[in-house]
Amino acid sequence: MVHRYQPREIENKWQERWDTDHLYEVGESSNLPKFYALTMLPYTSGDLHIGHWYAMAPSDVYARFKRMQGFNVLHPMGFDAFGLPAENAAIKHGIHPYEWTINNIEKMRRQLKSMGAIYDWNREVISCHPEYYKWTQWFFLKFYQAGLAYRAKAPVNWCPNCKTVLANEQVVGGNLCERCGTEVNKKDLEQWFLKITQYAEELLDFSDLIWPEKIKTMQKNWIGKSEGAEISFGLECEGLEQKEIKVFTTRPDTIFGVTFFLLAPENSLVPQLTTPDHQEEVAEYISWCRRQADYMRTSMDREKTGAFLGSYAINKLNGEKVPIWITDYVLPSYGTGAVMGVPAHDERDFEFARKFHLPIRPVIALPEHAGNEVLQAYDGQGIMINSGEFNGLSSERGYEAVCDLIEKRGFGKRTVTYRLRDWLISRQRYWGAPIPVVYCPKCGTVPVPEEDLPVLLPPNAEFRPTGESPLKYCPEFVNTTCPICSGPAQRETDTLDTFMCSSWYYLRYSSTRADAGPFDIQKLKYWLPVDLYTGGAEHAVMHLFYSRFFIKAMRDIDRNLINFDEPFKRLFNQGIIAYHGGKMSKSKGNVIAPDKYVSTMGADTVRAYLMFIGPWELGGGWSDRGIRGISRWLNRVWNLVENGYSPDVVDEKAKKELTHIIHKTIKKTGEDMENLRFNTMLACLMEFTNHLSKVQEDRNVPDDLWQEAIKCLLLLLAPTAPHITEELWSRRNYKYSIHNQPWPKFDARLAEEEQITLAIQINGKLRDKVLVPASIREAEATELVWERTKIKSYTKGKEILKTIYVPGRVVNIVIK
C-alpha cells in the first residue's frame, strides 16, 4: 500500500528541518546577483487572516522562484507594531500595549511559519522595540537638523472618538475617521510637520519606476500640481497698511472677466476689510461657517454662501474696482486663500454670481458666441473678448501675453501651486515613538542629543481616554533636564505617526542588528533598493508616498547613507479576497481564518488555491468548493509520483509528445512566474499532470523520460507547494533540498509545437480544421485546403476572391 498524502504531518516535519538546517538564512557574501522581494509588513492585529495569506503566499512563491533562478534572495518579514488598536486594548481591557502587541506578534509569527515561507527570521523587524524606534527618532533628528521638521500651530483633524489627530489621508468620505467612522472636527494644536512639500516636484517623477498606473495617478492627484500665475490686486482701505493682495489663478487669460474678489472667511484681513455697515452681516456669516461641519465645506452640491465686506479690490489690468466677498468655498490653506471671481468661466464663481446677483462678463468667446446672455460657465479655450488690448487673441496666447504683462509691470508672476500639504507627524498617543524633543524655559525647543537616544516610553503610563497623550500625565517622563543648560525642562509628549516607522523598515532588514546606525551602510548598498514590493493598493498615498519622500530627503541629508532615489523599483498591488459576495471584515463576520484549512488540507493547498482563484491583481472570491479542487490536484500529484511507473512498449510518438510537453511547460510556467500570472501557471501545471496521468496508464514512454518528467514537475511546483514537493523529492532519494535546486531549463526548439491544427475559414467563419506539420508553407497549406471535401462543397460554384494564409494559424478563403 502506497503511503497517503498527509499534508499536516509532512508540513510540520519539513518546516522544522528547514529551520534546523538554516536553509533560508541569507547573507551578503554570495557571488550571486541579489534580489530583494518584499511584502508590506503586517500590522500586529493579532490574527493572520486570509487577506494576509493572499498578500504573502504568492509573494513568497515569486521569491522562491527567483531563488531557484540563481538569485541571492532577501525576502524578510516583520511587524508594524505601534499604533492605536494596542492602546485602545489597553483602555478597554487594561492590558499594556506592549504586552498586547507582543502576544499578537507571537501568535502571528506562529501562523506565518505555518505558511512555509522563506523568511529569514533572524532579520525580523519589530517597530515598537527600542532598538528599532531609537532609529526612527534618529531620523526625526536628522530631518530637524536639516530644517525639514518644524513645529506650527495648525488646525488639525480631530477624531472625538479615537481622541487623536488624524492626517488628511486618514480622513475618509469627507469627514469620517478612517478607523472608527466617527465625524471628524477641527482643533488648533502645536504640531510637528515634515516638509514633504519641498519634494513635491521630484515626487511627481516616476520615470524609473515599474509601478501600476493607478498608483502613479493617485500620487499625482495627491500632489495636485497646478500651473498658473500669482496676480496682485490693489487694496484701498482706510487704516490698512497692506496695499495689495495676491490671488493664484490657472487662468490669467480671464482676468478681464473678474467681477468680484473672494477671500476665505478665515483670512486675517477680513476684520480690517469689513466696513462698519457690513460688520453685523459678516460676523454672522463667519459664525455660521464655524458652526458648519468641516466636510460640508467640501461638498460640491451645496448652494453657495457668502457675505460682502463693503470694501473693494482693484484689478490692476483694467483699473476696475470689484467688491470683496468672503465665502467658504475659498479654502484658506490652498494658494493664497484668495480668489479672483470670474463667473463667466468658472462654474463655482458662476453659481456665486447667480446667487448674489453679481455681473457675469464673458471674456473668452466660443466661435458660435454671439454676445448672448451667459447661461453657464465656460471653462474651455477660445478667443479673448472684452479684454482691451488682448481682444482677438486665443486664450492660450492670451495666457502668455497676460503673464508677460503682469511680470513686466510687477503685478505678479507665473507660478506653480501644489495641493500637497506638509506631513503632520504628531500624535497625541502613548503607543508610538516619542518625539525626541525637550522644551526648556531658557533654551526653547531643544532636540534630544543623538547619544541620548532612544527616548524610551515609560512602562507605567496610565491609560485613560482623555484625548491627550498618557505621556502628559507621566511626570517621570515629562520632567527632564535641558540637554543644553541642564536646567529643568519638559519633554514633548506627542509620539510619531506610525507611518514614520514604516517609512524606513525595509532599510533595516538589510542589517537588522546594526547598532551603530539605523543600518549597516555596506549591507544597505548591497540589498537596496527593493526589487519587487507587493501589497495592497490602500497604501497608495500614505505609506508609499511617505517612503519615497523619506528616501529622497535622507539622500539629500547624507549621500553616504542613502545613495539611491527611490525605495521600490517595481510595485505590484494584489487584489482583495472576498467571501459571500463581499469584502471580508470583522463586522460582517465573513472573515476566513486560514488556520483550519491549513490543518485539514495543508498550507500547500491554501497557497496554491489563493493563487489559482484569479489574476493576483484582481483578487476574487474564496470558495470552500474551489479549494477542494486544489486539494484533489495535489493528492493526484502525490499519487502520480508515488505510484511509480513501469514502461511497457515504447511509442516514439508518445515519447516525442511528452518531451515536447515537458519543455513547453517549463517555458510557460517560467514566463507566467515572471509576470506574476500564478493562475495560468497552475493551470499549465495541471495540464501537465493530466498528461502524465495518461502516460502513466499507457506506459508508452521509456523510464528515464518518465523520471525526467516527474523531476521537472516537482521542481516547477516547488515554489508554490514547498512541502509536498520536498517530501516527494526526498522519497525519490534526490539530493536535499529541492529548494536548493536550479529552476529547470527548456530547449526552445523542443518547446515549439511540431504539429499544428490549421483552422480553415470561409469569409472568416470556421468551416474545417486540419492537422499539419508546423513547418508547413503557404503553398502546401492552401493545396491541402482545396482537397478538403467540406471546403469543396462550400466553395462550389462560388467566385474565389482571395485566400489569406496566417502561418501556423489559419487559412481564410474569401468567396462571393
Next chain:
RNA sequence: GCCGGGGUGGCGGAAUGGUAGACGCGGCGGACUUAAAAUCCGCUUCUCGAAAGAGAGUGUGGGUUCGAGUCCCACCCCCGGCACCA
C-alpha cells in the same frame, strides 16, 4: 464630475487582431462498492436536430479589417480612488 480597473458559460476564470470558453468548480452519465464517501473515466456555452450538422454568441450601438473578446468612436452598468484646490 474627474482619474484608474472591470463587464466572456450555471460559477471562478483562459485567449501575441487568427479555432472563444484553457484550467478548475458545479452539474449530468458511467466504473468501483452491499451501500455511501473517496477515487477514476466520459459529457457539459446556448438554440434547433435522433445524428451528421446548422445558426447564435464575449455589457449596448456603430466603425476599421479577409477576420474583432482583442483596435477606433459613442453609450450603459459594476468596483476602487479623488473631488468647491481657484
